[in-house]
Amino acid sequence: MTTNPPAHGGYDAPEDPLAAVDSWDHLVSTALVGTARRSVPATPDLPETPDSEGATALLDRAALATVRRLAGYTPARVVPIEPDTASGPPEVGPRAAARLGVILADRPELLTEWLELVAVAGRCAPAEHLPDLLDRGARDSGLRPAIAAACGPRGHWLARFEHDWSYLLAESGPGDVFDEKTWLHGTEGERRRMLCALRAADPARGRELLAGIWDDLRKAELRRRLLEAMEIGLGPDDADLLDRALDDRGANVRGLALSLLTRLPHSAHADRLRDHVRSHVRTGPGRTIVLTPVEPEETGLFRDLALVRPTGEISRRERAEHLWTLITRAPLDVWTDLLDTDPAGVLDRVSDDAEAHDALLNAIGVHEDPVWARAALELLQGRVAQRMVSTARDRRSLQLEPLLRVLSAEERCALAERSFGPKTGTRDVWSLLNAVPGPWATDLSHRIVRRLQGKGWERDRGGYRSVCLLAAERMPPELVHDLPEETPAASAVGDAGDSAYRNLRDTLRFRLDMHREL
Template identity: 50%
Template sequence: MGTARRAVPDTPDLPDTPAAEGAEALLDRAALATVRRNAGYTPGTAEPVAPDPGAVPLRITGTAADRLALIVAQRSEVLPEWLALVAAGGREVDHANIPALLEHGVHGTRLRPAIAAAVGARGRWLAGLNERWAYVTAERLPGDAFSEKEWTDGTPLERRRALTALRAGDPDAARALLASEWPSLGRAETRRGLLDTLSDRPVPGDAAFLDGVLDDQAANVRGLALSLLTRLPASAHAHRLRGYVREHARLGERRELVVDDIPATRADILRDLALVAPATARSGDDFERTWALITHAPLDVWTDLFGATPDEVFAAAGSARETRLRDAFANAIGLQRDQVWARAVLRLLGEAEGLVGRLADAARGRESAHVEALLGVLPEEERRAVVLAAARDRNRAKTRDTDLAHLARAVGAAWDRELCELFLDRLGGPAPEHGRTPSAYRALCELAAEHLPPERLADLPHDPPRRGSEAEAFLCLRETLRFRLDMHKEL
């Protein structure tokens, strides 16, 4: 103990001990000091955790709950469909699966709204105890109403949900509230999150506020404001962009489109395109400004300026010395969701070698005119009709497995009866004599596994119609359709 070399320290503030010297005294005094130290602690205080709201929604149980656990762990490709089925039935996830589903949404950002609806109030309560799941608190649920308390005292995500709820019922009041708060929002991330509440349904009254946001210091905030203004073609901002097009665009001697470079010194144009003047000139800066102008200027300015139809303007862009002009127009059509332009351009693109060829070129990196994006502008029924017509256009392209896969990806939406029949005939039939590509057949099977109604399993042959890796792909297709069919029955 060392007491032979050094005296035991005096402890005048502690009670006396039986022994005055030696190891016994040292240990006694240490024990007394320990008791005094521990006795000096006061009970801790903390705000109690808010209780679970206690609502009793209809929840999945039994085999449906077991299947969800399997889907989250191993079959995440069918999770979007599962969530849609649960939402359609007005049910929520069982308690045991909520944490795993919330964790899936940490990385699967596309599914966050559906996950928030599926986990309900219990999931939102749990999200308040784990920062990783806080995204749920920003998602609006059916029946949400504006909460003054959440707007005033809530976290940034809770404030976003409150503003979203107000925006759904009174767009002008929500914008006015955001505008009044805007100067005090210090973080760009917070400003962008609240500004995004206007994305669902921009209204003409938003234009003046959004125009002012183009002066924001943060590039991502300015970019969001510009994308919203692009959806308001009657705004003062849109009229200014039309003026810039008239100033810089013309037709050349061969009726090709010419767009003069926008100087980096044009602060007015840069501001309206949410761009900044580069500190030093870089290759590509000039066309970046041209691309932004074509993308965001209302498309009607081109037809008015040249007295031409949309397909004629697009053809003029295709004849230009700058080959990227056509891609910029395709990008503008997709962003502005202009169906008239999309139909005209798709018709023009398909005239040379057929839509199948264009999609195949895009898949191989030879075609960059965003064919799938143009198709995505069309209503679902019309999009399916265009794709079916292309698949049956025997005069222009043989619909090989590869071609059919390109077309099916371009559909995107739910398959109707005719498209299902086209796929069932191809999947259940023998391999073609020429142009057989096992990888393309596997791609067809993967697409069918995702899009075919699961009850069409009965229309597929039980045994694989092809051999080797194609047979394996066919069996995987059958297994996935069986899995989805059972999933539908359980829900």
């Protein structure tokens, strides 16, 4: 039997006239190689075109095919989105909503304060600003808890529809209630959120639930996220599970377990750390303190500090880091027992060993012990004139803020105020104030206002601007009424200083309105 060659330049028309045909690919192939090398294909699925040849025929048929493809487009089927039906706190008023828009656009440094005020007021952010807030949280993880609290149930509902916002599903919100179904079948973030809700309501049940599935959790990141929930309602009964997590394969999991165990000074783990300190610290002749290095064979010590046990020689730097970690994490009472003195006496005894002294200062911040913090700060303040101020500028500058943060706002502000003296330089003023977390007390703020009105800034205009920036965010906003309208000694601080002072006034006034609206 003779087979006739396919008509129309090699295109086989379908035998079934009802079969789906699309000539587009054939037209594109011909266009790519050119009509001089390939004839225009037949297009049985398209209406007939006027008699023409070559490129004209190809373009005519391509035009028809384009219209056919557009007209025949079938939209994808989608499942309708269920509307947000969860009830939440009422939104802030229109003036507060408008102010949030200004903060997001021009004053991002005030966003945290605005979010905190909203949470305290029992309100939530306006719906029109939720996408922008969720975007901010995607870029800054430190804002996420405050954003979750301010966005309310609608924020969690909205986060389901955008991958970059899904982090919110793991953040606890006010009014969260444990749901068994979500715990069993939800995403990793949703499971963390449910465990947080359960820990808030029933810490023991939450611990038992996590302990029961711990060995079956394959992903280290999931184990870490779920272990974070143990911070809620943390108590002595949680120590065994946290101690178990010190053997985890994931370094981040072990590190988190150690951080939580550090807050349990009456656990078996804490007792082992006390023993480790006693084996590495002894008293020498006179007032000296002798620290012996950590050896690679001390398997238990490395486990208790969540460190990888070295397999070879340990460098001098590594030995110092191991001792630093031990001193930082061990309960502070081991030192008063070991040296038979009070916290001030311990700090005085170890002052000759810079590494041990710095590690102890770091430990005070980690353990958040106000008694030790007061002892350290009194020594720094009174032993040498302006010692506290100078400490804020030397290599121990990172230690001062944690020590002050342990104290109440009133106490740390009073201590900082006492540290100002007639000879305190303008640069030292900023160094000290930078270490004092806000909000500042009224007396300290008044002291700063008087200092801004004083002399000496012509030699440190940069320091003047820096103090103005700190004061704008940390002073009570109602003190804007105590500031003179005009820049004090404007000629001494120059145009930049004048601008910084006006910004201080404007920011305090802005914050005052913000507080009143919420």
